[in-house]
Amino acid sequence: MNKQVELKHKRVIASTHVKLGEKNRMNQTYTDINDIFFKAEQTPSFLTGSEVIREAIKRASVGTSVAYPITPQSEAAALIGEIYAEGYLDEYFRGESEFAVMGQCAGAAFGGHRVFTTTAGPGTLRAMENFPMWAGARLPIQVCVTCRGVNSPLSIQPDTLEMHYLLETGMMVWHAETAQDLFDFILKGFIVAEQPDVHVPIAVCCDGFFVTHTKDTVELPPVDLTLTPYDPYKNPQPVMDMETSPIRMMRDPFVMKSNYISYATHASWQQEVKAAVERSRKHAVPLLDGLIDTENADQEVLIVGSGTAVSQSREAIRLLEADGVKVGLVKIKTIRPFPYEEIRQVTKNAKHIFVPEFNIAGWLAREIKSTIPDNERVYAGPHVCGGMTMPSEVIVEQIKNHLGMETVKLRM
C-alpha cells in the first residue's frame, strides 16, 4: 500500500472539486443532476430551440465555449456569448472555422475545462477530423449538432445525413426529438460523458430549424441551480496542466512504423474508446429513463425513429388511429451507444417496422436491420432529404401502401 503523502508546504495536486450545495459567482447552487431534473420544480416556458440551448448552458457550469457562425446554430452560439458577458462562463470567443473551433475546444478540455460548442452541417464535416481526435484523447467535450444539409448545391435546411458521419467517431451520439429533449440531453450529456469510466466526447444532435427555430413549450428547472462543475482530475488521462508528473510517455512514439507494439496499442485503444461509449449505458439509462421510449410497442406495425421523425410519426399514428390502423412507436434517444438489445426485444413481435428518416442514406434503418433477426420486416422509409419536410400524411400514405391498404391520393 502507498503511504499517505505529506501535503504540508505543497500545492495540492489532487482535485479541488467544488462540493454540492456551494454557490458559484452567479449565486447559483451546485446541484446534483438528479435533483435538478427529478426534485426541482419545473416551470413551463415557451421558447425556441436556440433559447433552450442558452437556458441549458446557463445551468451547466461550462468553462469554455467557442463559437462560429453557421445556420441554424448561429443564434444559439451568439446567445451563449450573451450569458458569457453576464458571467455564466469563464471563456468564450469566436473561432475562425469549425476545424479551428474544435481544436480550441480540445485545447480547453486538455487544460481541464468543461467545454461546449455548437455546429451544423458543413461545419460538422469541416470539423470532422477533430472528433476521433477528441475521442482518442478522451476529452468529454459536448458539441450540439443542429443538423442541416451538407451537400452541394448549398442548403441550410434540416437533413440528418451528418449524423451518419458521426457514428464511428468514438463519440457518444444522442438525438433530441424536441426542445425539451435538447435541454435535458445537454445537461445529462455532460454528466454521462464526464464519468471516469466513460470520459468521451458527446454529440447532442437535433434537427435544425425543426428544433432550433421552433417555438415550443419546455419545462425548465430554476435558473439558480447549476450542474456540479467538471472535475478534471477524474480524467482517466493526465490533464495537460503540469499539475501531475510529466513522465516520459513511451520509448518509441506510436507513429513509428513496423512496430507490432504500435499496432497493438492503437488496436486496444480503439477498442477501449468503443468500450467507454458502451459503458456510458449504465449512466445514461437511469438519467434518460432508458435509451429508447416506447408507445404501444406490442402492435404488429411499429415505427422506429429518432429526432423529428418521431414527432412526425406521432402525428401519423394519430391519423392512422382515426382510420382504425393501430401503430406502435419506438423512439431511439441514443444512437451511440446504440440500443441493440432494447431494439431486439421491443421489435420481437412486430411484423412491419417502418423507419422514417430525414436523410437519403437511411442510416438508422441500416442500424436496425443489422440489429434484429428477420430484418426483411424493416421498411426503410419514408425518406425525405435535402431539408424537405416529412408531412405526417406522407408517413400514413407509405404505411398504408406497404400494408396493401387503400389510400387517399395526396394533393399538393
Add this chain to the structure above:
Amino acid sequence: MSRMNIRISGLGGQGAVTAAHLLAMAANRDGKFSISNPFFGAEKRMAPAESYCRVGSERIYDRGELVFPDVIMVFHAQVITMQKSYTAPFYSGIKENGLVIINTPTDLLNDEDHQTLEDLNVKVLNHDATKLALEIGKTELSTNMAMIGACAGVTKVVTLKALDGALQERFGKKYVASGGTATLDEAIKKKYAKKELLLKANMDTIIESHRIATEWAEKQDLNLVAV
C-alpha cells in the same frame, strides 16, 4: 382533436416570422397548444420568407414546412405576382373549407386560381393591411400586425387579449431574434419615443384590422376548422 395550420408567405423584412411567433405565443396564452417556426433560405430583405403556426387542442408534434394548411396569409403581392413563394401556386396544399388572406387592395388572382379555390370552398379575403399599418401604426413595419389582426378576426384562433399579452412579451422586454430581425426591431423602436407608444400603435392596428375582418367573416358562409 382539432388543429388549425396557418401558413404565412411574405418577403424578408415584413415580419412573417414574428407574426407566426406572436400567433403561437397568443394561442399558448389562451391555453391552447401551439408551435411556430420559420422557413427561410438566406436571411435577406425581400427574399421569400415563410413561417408556420400550428394551433391545436392537444399537444402538437408536427413541425417543419406546412404542406397542408387551413389558413394561408400572403403578406406581399409579389408572393403571387412574382412567384416569390416556396410553393407554386402559393395556395398549393390548402385544405377544403380553408381561408386565404392577402395583403392587397385589389384582386390578384386569375380565373384559374379563383376556380380552384372555389371548388375547394376556400374563401379569399383581400385585406389592405399595409394601408392600415400606415394609417394607424404610422409605419409599413406594422403590416404584420394588421395581418395577425385579420387572421384572429376571421378565425378566432386567438383572442385579442392574448395577442396583447404576446405583444408585450415580444416587444416589451429584451427579446432574442436573429440578426436581421433584431436590426428591424431596433429600427421600429426608434420610430417611437417610448416603447409603450409602439406597443399601443401595434395593438391599435391589430384591433382595427380585427374589426374589419370580423365584419367580413360574418358575411361569409365560412366552414373553417375551429380550435
Add this chain to the structure above:
Amino acid sequence: MSKEKISICEDLADIMPPEYQELVATATFGNQDRGWKDIGSSKELIEQHSLCAGCPESIAFRYILASLPAPEDTVFVGSTGCTSLVFPHVAVHNIHSLFGNQNAIASGLKRALASRFPDVEKDVVVLAGDGATVDIGLDMTMQSWFRQEKFTTICFDNELYANTGGQESGLMQKGFVAKMAPKGKSFEKVRLPEIAREAGCAYIAVLTVSKPNRVEQAIKNAIYVAREIGPTFVQLYTPCILEIGKQSMEGLDEMKDAETIGGRFVQKEYITEEAQKLLDSIKEETKARKKAAKAKKPVNA
C-alpha cells in the same frame, strides 16, 4: 516552485526507472536561472530522440527545453511531423492532436489554464514544423496572433516536409527541386516573420540553432513577452540533413552558412517598444538578483 510534482512515493522508489530517478535528483525544475549551460551537468528534460542521427532538430529540442524559464508550469503543443516523434520523450506535458491545429489547441489551452490557475503563470509553447505552421496551419497560426493569444509559437523551419520524405513546403527556397516540385519550387520562401509582425506578434526572432546562447535568449524573451504582452514567434532553421543530401556531422556547418551575411537565416529580431521595455526591466531585475545573491555568499565559498 520546485520538484514536488515529480517526487517519488518512497515505496515505489526502487521500481522507478533510472531516468526518472535522475530527473528527480538533478533536473533543473524550479531553478529560475536554468539555461543551456546546465546541459551536461544536470538531467535534461528530453530523454532521447527518434530523429535521424545528427538532426539539428534534436539539438534544437535540447536547447529549448534547457531554456524554458519554468518547465514545471509549461505545456507544449506540438503538431504532426518529425517533432511529434520527439515529444513522447520529453518531461514536460505536451499535446499532439492533429496536423496544423496547434495554435488553435494552444488558444483554448492557454485560456483554460489562465482561468483555472489565476495565481500561477502557466506557459504554453507551440512547437511545430514549417508545414504545420505555414501551410496547413497558417490560418490558425495567424488567427491566434490576430486574437493576441498569449503564448509562444516556435517554428522548426527545415524548409520542407521531412517526415513524409522531403516534399515542397511554403518555407522552401524558390527553385529548390523536391518531391511535388519536380521543376523546382516556383515561388519565394514565405516571409513568415514579416507576416508575424503584421499579424500582431510582440516579439519575433529568426535564427539557426548553431549557437545555444542565442537560442536560449530568444526562447526566454519570447516566453516572457508572451506572459505579459501578447503572441510571440521564434523561427529556427533546423535543416533536414537527410533531404538536402548532407552527412550527419554537416548540420552545424549548414546552419552556420545559412546565418552568415547574405544567408537566409541571418539572425534578426523584431521587438515592439512595449516588449523591449519589459525585456529591459527583466534584465535589470535578473542582474540585481544575481548581484544580491553573490553578496550574500560567504567569501570563501
